[in-house]
Amino acid sequence: MIARWRIIMNNQHSTQFRLIDEAWKILSDDNLRKKYDAEFRASELHSIHPVQEEISLSDTSYNSKLDQYEKDCRCGGKYILSRTEISEELLLVDCDNCSLSTIIDCAICDKNKDVNS
Numbered sequence: 001m002i003a004r005w006r007i008i009m010n011n012q013h014s015t016q017f018r019l020i021d022e023a024w025k026i027l028s029d030d031n032l033r034k035k036y037d038a039e040f041r042a043s044e045l046h047s048i049h050p051v052q053e054e055i056s057l058s059d060t061s062y063n064s065k066l067d068q069y070e071k072d073c074r075c076g077g078k079y080i081l082s083r084t085e086i087s088e089e090l091l092l093v094d095c096d097n098c099s100l101s102t103i104i105d106c107a108i109c110d111k112n113k114d115v116n117s
């Protein structure tokens, strides 16, 4: 009975050790940490809002008259992202007509800006 309990405790310890080891690897690696933060932020956004999809800026169309990026929603409304609103890597944009949201990946937006400049 004690031996069995020890095995269970050892398994718990090795699981905890693995988690700590994994967390340490993520925290000590800039790229892994950024990826983890982005994934965490995406899952956070998904849990708060009914997100229809995740898109990149290249999936939207740029409206030069209004200086904003637009994407049609399935309801007939529009997701509108003003160019001045682009600040974070992932932005949550609400439809102007219904309760749906879309996540726009602005890491790709930044790359586009580099290409254009």
Ligand SMILES: [Zn+2]
Residues within 6 Å of the ligand: 073, 074, 075, 076, 077, 078, 095, 096, 097, 098, 099, 100
């Ligand atoms: Zn909509």
